[in-house]
Amino acid sequence: MWCHSCREEYEDVDAGTCKECYEEASETEEELKREIEDLKAKVSFLRLCSPIDPHLPASPSAATADISLHTWSSGSDCVVYAPIPAHKAVLMSRSPVFKAMLESEMEESQSGTIKIADVSYTVLQTFIHYLYTAEALLDEQMACDLLVLAERYQVKHLKVFCEKFMISKVNGETAVMSFAFAHRHNAGMLLETALALILDNMSMLTAREEYRELVEKDPRLVVEIYEAYLTRQVNTAPRE
Amino acid sequence: MWCHSCREEYEDVDAGTCKECYEEASETEEELKREIEDLKAKVSFLRLCSPIDPHLPASPSAATADISLHTWSSGSDCVVYAPIPAHKAVLMSRSPVFKAMLESEMEESQSGTIKIADVSYTVLQTFIHYLYTAEALLDEQMACDLLVLAERYQVKHLKVFCEKFMISKVNGETAVMSFAFAHRHNAGMLLETALALILDNMSMLTAREEYRELVEKDPRLVVEIYEAYLTRQVNTAPRE
Numbered sequence: 001m002w003c004h005s006c007r008e009e010y011e012d013v014d015a016g017t018c019k020e021c022y023e024e025a026s027e028t029e030e031e032l033k034r035e036i037e038d039l040k041a042k043v044s045f046l047r048l049c050s051p052i053d054p055h056l057p058a059s060p061s062a063a064t065a066d067i068s069l070h071t072w073s074s075g076s077d078c079v080v081y082a083p084i085p086a087h088k089a090v091l092m093s094r095s096p097v098f099k100a101m102l103e104s105e106m107e108e109s110q111s112g113t114i115k116i117a118d119v120s121y122t123v124l125q126t127f128i129h130y131l132y133t134a135e136a137l138l139d140e141q142m143a144c145d146l147l148v149l150a151e152r153y154q155v156k157h158l159k160v161f162c163e164k165f166m167i168s169k170v171n172g173e174t175a176v177m178s179f180a181f182a183h184r185h186n187a188g189m190l191l192e193t194a195l196a197l198i199l200d201n202m203s204m205l206t207a208r209e210e211y212r213e214l215v216e217k218d219p220r221l222v223v224e225i226y227e228a229y230l231t232r233q234v235n236t237a238p239r240e
Numbered sequence: 241m242w243c244h245s246c247r248e249e250y251e252d253v254d255a256g257t258c259k260e261c262y263e264e265a266s267e268t269e270e271e272l273k274r275e276i277e278d279l280k281a282k283v284s285f286l287r288l289c290s291p292i293d294p295h296l297p298a299s300p301s302a303a304t305a306d307i308s309l310h311t312w313s314s315g316s317d318c319v320v321y322a323p324i325p326a327h328k329a330v331l332m333s334r335s336p337v338f339k340a341m342l343e344s345e346m347e348e349s350q351s352g353t354i355k356i357a358d359v360s361y362t363v364l365q366t367f368i369h370y371l372y373t374a375e376a377l378l379d380e381q382m383a384c385d386l387l388v389l390a391e392r393y394q395v396k397h398l399k400v401f402c403e404k405f406m407i408s409k410v411n412g413e414t415a416v417m418s419f420a421f422a423h424r425h426n427a428g429m430l431l432e433t434a435l436a437l438i439l440d441n442m443s444m445l446t447a448r449e450e451y452r453e454l455v456e457k458d459p460r461l462v463v464e465i466y467e468a469y470l471t472r473q474v475n476t477a478p479r480e
Contacts, residue, residue, distance in 0.1 A: 001252055005261035012241055014259045021245035022256030025265050032272040039279035042374050045397035046286035049333045060343065064328040066304065088304040089327045093289045103300065134282050157285035 043134070050132035051085045052125050061132075067091065067102075071124050072115040081121045083113070084128050094131045095153040119149060130158055138165045144181065151185050159187070167193045172201045176210040183221055199229055283374070290372035291325045292365050301372075307331065307342075311364050312355040321361045323353070324368050334371045335393040359389060370398055378405045384421065391425050399427070407433045412441045416450040423461055439469055 003010050004022055017025070049061040065085030091098035091114075102109045116124055123145040130136045134157065136146065147162035149155075167190055170178045175197040182191035198205060205211055205225070215222050243250050244262055257265070289301040305325030331338035331354075342349045356364055363385040370376045374397065376386065387402035389395075407430055410418045415437040422431035438445060445451055445465070455462050 001255040003258040003261055004255075005257040005265070008258070010258035015241040015244075015255070016259040016262030017245040017256045018243040018248070018250035019254045019256040021243055022262075025245070025269070029265070029269060029272065032269065032276065036272065036275055036279065039276065039283060041397060041400070043279060043282050043286060045334070046283060046288075046374050047333075048286075048288075048329065051329075060339075061329055061332070063343075064306065064332070066306065087327065087329050089288065089291075089301055089330070092301070092304070093287075094285070099300075103303075134286050157281060160281070 047134065048090060048132040050129045051087070052128055061087075067108075067112050067114060069114045069116055069124060069128065071119055071121050072117050084124060086128055086131075090131055095155050097153045116149075119145065123149065127158075130161075131155070136161070138162065140166070140169055143169075147185055147187065163187045163190050166190050170194055170197060172197055172204070175201070176205075176208055176214060179225070180210075180214055180218065180221055183218075195225070195228055198225055199232055202229055287374065288330060288372040290369045291327070292368055301327075307348075307352050307354060309354045309356055309364060309368065311359055311361050312357050324364060326368055326371075330371055335395050337393045356389075359385065363389065367398075370401075371395070376401070378402065380406070380409055383409075387425060387427065403427045403430050406430050410434055410437060412437055412444070415441070416445075416448055416454060419465070420450075420454055420458065420461055423458075435465070435468055438465055439472055442469055 001010055001015070002008070003016070004019070010016075016022075049059060051059050051062040051065050053059060062085040065087055067086050067088050068083035069086055070083050071081055088102050092102055093099075098114075101114070108114045119127075123142065126136050126142060127146060127149050130146070136142070136158075138146070138161075143162040143165045147159055147166070150158035150162060166178065166187075170190070170193055175194045178190060179194035179198060181187070182194055211222070241250055241255075242248070243256070244259065250256075256262075289299060291299050291302040291305050293299060302325040305327055307328050308323035308325050310323050311321055328338075328342050332342055333339075338354075341354070348354045359367075363382065366376050366382060367386060367389050370386070376382070376398075378386070378401075383402040383405045387399055387406070390398035390402060406418065406427075410430070410433055415434045418430060419434035419438060421427070422434055451462070
């Protein structure tokens, strides 16, 4: 017989689907692709012109801004950066924390200024840009920093975005650090991935420097690793 | 042989794809579905809280509005409606016409008021709601009215949305009116669909009232119909 997809001959044992199902599947694929096109157009329509683009100079959207964000460090050396302009309506739509802050009589809604503590200027720029566009260029460090901000301001979509990126990067070397990070910031999917990687390489665990650090700083997390390991061993042991 | 999809037996002549291609196709479908989920999440993140929902009372987003829109009729009987609050940043992101209007020194940017002529209050509400959410409940009349506004303010995404809806509704009865409407408002896809329907029912054309009206009001459009009919006849005539 001839395959309708690859046009090669196939044997009885390699039989896949009948003609009818094959045609249905092709139609489904076409439909899904059309839906993707529609959704992409919707995303592009809904993206807002960002008041600050980390990769571009001044944006026209800044002219209508009604609030400004400042980075603010609890450390001693104080570098002053230009405030980042933004729109209350956008911040409130994206984050329930900003919404509560700006709807109330809190200092921020009165002064038109929001101070964001302990975050670098570049990270804050990228954060604000994401709230307008749902886009950010990530590397490992930026993904960590943005995830922390996303958790603080309850921007779920950004948190998932960063978490997925971190999951794609985690490996045997970085699993212990990722596990601890995921624990601190309630990143459930990353936690699972990192833990699975640690359990797959248990023989090397105690030799790692990060392991020793974790024992010092947060021994309860180390206990969690051993507990998971024990559970897995019990569950996979041959029955007698 | 047994089909891997429907589990029914099939004959050689009904052979579809081989096992390998079938498995690849299933993977593709899964991938496409995941992409759709991601895009839907992005759309839901990017939707803004609308300052006016035609189906809901007061919105919190109205509190931060910095511009208001008024309907304004060139007719004589004047009903005054509450202005519709909106945000310059959103209008400017969605429409190049609003952008030019609000960036310039035109009256609108000075007064914080935009007058929209010859449109009903409900249509204007639905229009503004769409600019924030990319969502609108359409019926035939609303689709026409919104398409006109979308063309006037160059909101391409909304124009396509209305046009697709109108294409799904056009039939032999309404084709002449849709053809004339599509012509007036540069709706290419609708024009093609309506014209094809007219050509399929040419024998009934001259009996229709809308046809007689069109001959009166815009005979050049009627000529276009006949020209298309002639071209089709020439192209499908059997060669001698």
